[in-house]
Amino acid sequence: MAAEEQSKMTRWMLPEGIEETLPEQANVLEQLRRHLLDYFSSCGYELVQTPFIEYLDALLAGAGKELGAQTFRITDTLSGQQLGIRADMTLQAARIDAHQIKQDGPVRLCYIGTVLHTVNDGFAGSRAPLQVGAELYGHAGIDSDFEILELMLNMLGLAGIQDVHIDLGHVGIFRALAAQAGLDKQDEQLLFEALQRKAIPEISDILDRLALDSHVSQCLSALADLNGGVEVLARAEKIFQGADASVMAALDEIKQISALLQQRLPNLPVHYDLAELRGYAYKTGMVFAAFMPGYGQEIARGGRYDEIGSIFGRARPATGFSADLKTLMTLSAQLPAAKTGGIFAPANDDPTMREAINALRQQGERVIVELPGQQGGAVDMACDRSLSLVKGKWQVVPV
Numbered sequence: 001m002a003a004e005e006q007s008k009m010t011r012w013m014l015p016e017g018i019e020e021t022l023p024e025q026a027n028v029l030e031q032l033r034r035h036l037l038d039y040f041s042s043c044g045y046e047l048v049q050t051p052f053i054e055y056l057d058a059l060l061a062g063a064g065k066e067l068g069a070q071t072f073r074i075t076d077t078l079s080g081q082q083l084g085i086r087a088d089m090t091l092q093a094a095r096i097d098a099h100q101i102k103q104d105g106p107v108r109l110c111y112i113g114t115v116l117h118t119v120n121d122g123f124a125g126s127r128a129p130l131q132v133g134a135e136l137y138g139h140a141g142i143d144s145d146f147e148i149l150e151l152m153l154n155m156l157g158l159a160g161i162q163d164v165h166i167d168l169g170h171v172g173i174f175r176a177l178a179a180q181a182g183l184d185k186q187d188e189q190l191l192f193e194a195l196q197r198k199a200i201p202e203i204s205d206i207l208d209r210l211a212l213d214s215h216v217s218q219c220l221s222a223l224a225d226l227n228g229g230v231e232v233l234a235r236a237e238k239i240f241q242g243a244d245a246s247v248m249a250a251l252d253e254i255k256q257i258s259a260l261l262q263q264r265l266p267n268l269p270v271h272y273d274l275a276e277l278r279g280y281a282y283k284t285g286m287v288f289a290a291f292m293p294g295y296g297q298e299i300a301r302g303g304r305y306d307e308i309g310s311i312f313g314r315a316r317p318a319t320g321f322s323a324d325l326k327t328l329m330t331l332s333a334q335l336p337a338a339k340t341g342g343i344f345a346p347a348n349d350d351p352t353m354r355e356a357i358n359a360l361r362q363q364g365e366r367v368i369v370e371l372p373g374q375q376g377g378a379v380d381m382a383c384d385r386s387l388s389l390v391k392g393k394w395q396v397v398p399v
Contacts, residue, residue: 176249194206
């Protein structure tokens with residue numbers, strides 16, 4: 001009997017990190033989804049839908065081992081090949097731009113859909129986030145970086161997220177310094193991991209072992225401390241003086257973004273971190289993440305990932321961002337109001353009542369028709385009005 005009871009209990013349990021969304025929340029989530037997609041459309045971003053499952057090699061092409069570790073893998077019973085369930089939609093959108101749209105000029109795409117993670121990566125509380133994002137292809141300039149950053153900030157504002165601050169970095173600085181130092185892939189990865197943890201003693205040990213040129217070693221060592229306000233950029237310029245042109249070009253890009261932020265969004269708190277290397281496996285330029293007070297994890301993130309389309313046959317400049325819509329709904333201080341109330345219609349075969357119901361629904365009203373012999377009435381069905389026959393006409397009256 002105990003085993004049977006345990007079996008019954010597990011039938012309603014869900015795997016860790018997988019959750020259901022009940023009617024009231026689902027209604028709010030859907031309104032928010034429509035609101036954000038309408039905003040993206042007003043900015044020229046066209047909606048695409050990507051496959052939930054596809055061949056593993058195609059899904060992970062160019063993605064790096066981090067995304068590979070987050071991807072569920074199954075075997076296709078039809079082909080015998082290994083399939084993957086999408087853990088991120090960014091590269092799928094890049095494939096659509098490169099392989100399907102094939103347009104030379106800028107292409108703006110947006111998307112929303114559930115992704116599945118093997119473990120919670122800290123980006124959201126769920127292993128099944130509802131990923132929403134936008135990508136801009138075909139333009140390599142600072143203006144497209146800023147457009148994407150501003151689009152993300154506006155999206156957060158529309159979602160009711162308040163007091164946002166931004167972390168801003170540029171993976172091109174570390175990438176260029178690693179190239180100047182002549183690091184092999186293994187040493188580059190070791191130094192990258194130490195920088196992510198800001199493990200300064202470990203960074204020093206690695207650099208001592210490598211015996212690099214003193215100036216390059218100094219530049220790499222300084223990255224862990226180059227974080228803070230806008231003054232960080234001036235400090236970096238002095239430290240990097242004499243480094244390869246590619247290092248200075250990457251620093252100049254983040255300075256230009258900083259100038260635009262101060263000009264157009266002067267009240268936005270910005271934290272600069274030149275050791276911030278989110279998505280290093282495929283990102284190539286500016287990287288950013290949005291945070292809010294009292295929530296220790298990023299609520300949206302993005303950056304530049306040029307040339308990723310080459311793995312799909314056509315290299316293109318690319319920049320974009322993504323977020324979890326469920327997290328935004330949870331953190332919102334200004335959610336859209338859930339629809340409440342409705343009209344309760346009696347069980348009746350009168351054709352004129354059916355006409356009245358259809359007319360009300362076309363006006364956007366929520367009309368629930370009584371089922372013969374059902375338990376509960378208008379109040380139980382969360383209706384604040386009813387459809388009643390008054391002087392030979394069906395009319396809406398208060399309950």
